[in-house]
Amino acid sequence: MNTPTPEMLAEKILRGVGGPENIESLTHCATRLRFQLHDGSKADQAALDALDGVMGTVPQSGDRFQIVIGGAVAGVYSDIMNLPSMTGGGTPRPQSDAEVKAEIRAKGRGRFAWLDNFFEYLSDSFRPLLGVLLGASLIIAIASMLDAFGVVDFRAADKSATWVFVDSMWRSVLYFLPIMVAYNAAKKLKIDPWVGATVMAAVMTPNFTGMIGSKTPGVTTTTNATLGTSESVAHVFGLPMQLNDYGGQVFVPLLMVALLALVYKGLKRVFPENVQMVFVPFFSMLIMIPMTAFLIGPMGIWAGNGLGTGLSWLNGNAPIVFAIVIPLLYPFLVPLGLHWPLNALMLVNINTLGYDFIQGPMGAWNFACFGATAGVLLLSIRHREKDMRQTATGALAAGLLGGISEPSLYGIHLRFKRIYPRMLAGCLVGGLIVGILGGVDTKAFAFTSLLTIPVFDPMIKYIIAISAAFFTSMALVYFSDYRTKEERAQVNDERDAAEAAAKGEVAVPARTVPAEERELVAVGAAPAVATGGSASAGSVGADVPAARKGLELAAPVAGRVIGLGEVEDPVFASRALGEGVGIEPADGHVVAPVDGELVTVAETGHAFGIRTTDGTEVLVHIGIDTVKMNGKGFDVRVEAGRKVSTGDLLAEVDLGAVRAAGYSTVTLMTVLNTADMASVEPHTGQDVTAGAPVVTVRR
Known part of the structure; x- marks a missing residue:
């Protein structure tokens, strides 16, 4: 196609x-x-x-x-x-x-509109950052590979200026992530995104973070002898304010912007429009910066730490359960966009614990997903499915090199219900191995791809787990197929028909042509194509001289003319019913495309067969699979055996009813005995009125 x-x-x-x-x-x-x-x-x-x-x-x-x-x-x-x-x-x-x-x-x-809106808020706050997060993860991966080969000590405290600079290339994304999230979140809630970014940036300036652990007057630092941690409190206007480093935090900007939106929109109702540009941002900053520093910031850190601690407890006390649950959850979270909260927790873990324990088990899900795609790719090569081969190749490249699962999910897995159980088996195997081997950690936020394998520790355990997940899913999909036996047989038949048509031959099993089309083919010559363009035995019009002036077939409906290759029907697209055109109709007024006899009029009114005086067989077919409508919406104005002239009304069709029934309205016109012709030349890519020439037939 x-x-x-x-x-x-x-x-x-x-x-x-x-x-x-x-x-x-x-x-x-x-x-x-x-x-x-x-x-x-x-x-x-x-x-x-x-x-x-x-x-x-x-x-x-x-x-x-x-x-x-x-x-x-x-x-x-x-x-x-x-x-x-x-x-x-x-x-x-x-x-x-x-x-x-x-x-x-x-x-x-x-019932769940509020929940949908909540996750939309989370997703839209992170989604635009996908590119820079991926870029940062690949920089980390390259640095980790160099560390693994002994080129540089990636974790050394006394690295040279060169590697300190390289660190800044990826740390810029993770450290300033709160400002970026605040910008996106504010934009999502339809307030000035720069105000959101400014409020978050205020508690990340060197002036603010420089007070942590300093001897600045009004700042008190205490040390917890048991935990070995320190806490700084600044007394601002006589009020205690806990000082935190908000670099890498994500819950703080999400909470802050949610409240900022209420303040900002409230201020817009208070101030006249002509002074809003000055006073709305001013008062928003005046209110929200102290609110963030005194209240929202500490609350956000507490919430993030609490969630991280809970998952850490599960990971520490039931590691096998944790390692299995994470990869089995992701296949259902990602299609709904609900995986972002877990991604946010990964960043919290790295910022608070110095490492993350979620990404290791998550890698089992990703590679099980990519393994299922690889199985589909192998099957598409085996069965010569060009379109699926292209889809699977692109999805697999995006997955293995970029760690992005959406092309695989939406392009393939969610379309074929047999894939998910086989992919989940790979998730289970990979997660089980991660749990049995004691877990896998990483000190970097990384998209789980081939390029980021070196950032996981222990790397050999991670490789074993993701390899098992990948090859389990791939083998299950490949050996049991992602189509049923009936679907596979039908797809292979359609493929054979398309390949035969491309070679100038027709090898279409009778069962691949719908019954109503077989009836219409019988109006004269069957649409069997003989190589070399010679007439097949018994064809109508075989005694007509080969050289003659072209016969122009008119458009049966007004609309946009497209090639049969663009039609979403394998029989027509393969030219099994002859060469011709499709027309995306502008209205339901259907007319005769040529002078001749109406040899066949379908009882359902969706198709007409016309034979010209020189034996040219023309099929007009309204919509795709519209025979299933049983004539509803089709007002036929002619009967079989009648002589018609170009432009005579054949039928009035309610296109709205066709669409409402779920069928395509594209109207097809083909020359059934194309094989008997010297050429059938469709004229596509134009907008036409009914009666305008769209096909030239030459004998």
Whole structure:
């Protein structure tokens, strides 16, 4: 099947979400387009899931809708935003008082809408940082590899200026992470993100952190002889303020911005619009910086430490249970975006304990995921599945080199229900090995990929665990297949048909052609293709001279003309029913594309067979799988045996009813006896009216 151009994919996605008028806003993350729609019910999830280039869709509460693209998401986002109809970037419309009140009430719909919003807040605060976190983890991995080979002592206290500088390249991300998270969180809550960043930065300045353990007047430092820890308290305006190093903290900015949003929006209601630029940020800082230093900061550190301590207790007292639970949880958390809290705890552990114990078991999940993808890749090579081979290759590269699981999950695993149990077996095996061997730690936040293996300790235990997870999942998927026997047989038949069509031959088993198509093929010559373009025995029109003026076939409907390779039906796409075109209809007015006799009119009204006087067999097929509608929405205006002229009305079709039933409305027109012709030339990539020439047939 031909891959649609970026512009075509962008247009199809736009139509699938209900058109530009249904889009309030559009953003994207590392793998997904994130739509805020006016009416989420208008999104055609089935049509979007079926698009080449779309890995999956995720409808959410509050009319939010996600489309998973993978690594090409930035390009698809750009293509959509560059469409003429998206010049405004979305269409927020004026709302009446009643609509505003209804919208506020609607925000509470759904039993778990608040939980969905909470995790959206967490996810959107971290997701934009995916690239720099990955970059930092790879720098750490390279430094760790050099340390393993004895080139440099990565953990030495007296490193040279060169390696101190290298350290700063990755520490910049982890240390200043609170400021970055605060910026994203504020942006998510629709307040000035720079105010959020400024409030967090205030308690991370050298002036603030320099007071910790210092002899500054008003600062008292006490030491806990039992734990060997020290605590500094500054007396500011006569009030005690606990001093903490907030570098690397994530709970503090999340808590702070949640309160800041209330303060900021409250101040906007107090001050007139013409002075908000000055006074809203000013009072926000005046209120929230002391609030963060005195209250939110210590609370955030306490909360993070408490969660980390709880997991540390489980890891220390039931390490096997902990090592098994973590990899078995992640396959269900990641698709929902619920894994970010655990990722935040990893950062807390590194900041407070100096190491993290979650990432080791998590590696078992990631490599089980990548192993399942490798099994799919091997099967796609074995069965010559070009599209799946391309998908699996890209997903496996993103996983093994970048530690990113979303392309595998959305591109493959969530589409085939047989994969998950086999992947979970790999997670179980890998987690069990981590637990039995005593756990695996790391002193760095690292995406679990091949490149970051050296940051885990003990490295040999980690390698054994992830290898077992990888090869267990790969073997189970490969030897038991990710498709059922029936699905495999059908896919292989369709592959054989496509390969035969590409070679100029048709080798389509009768059962791969739907019954209604077989009936229509019988209008004259069967669409068997003979090599060299000669007529097959018994074909209609075989006595017509080979050289003749081209016959123009007109568009049966108005709309956009596409090639059969872009049609989401393997029989038509393989040209088993002859060469021709598909048209994405602008309306349901269907007319005759050529002069001739109506040899067949399907009882369901979805297809018509026409034979011209010189024996050209033309099939008009309205929609894909629309035979299952049993005529509902199809108003047929002709009967079999009737003579028709180009432009005569064949049927009126309710396209809305077709879409509502979940079927594609693309209208197909093919020349059934293509093999008898010297050439059948489709004219694609144009917008046409009904009756405009779209195919030239030459004998």
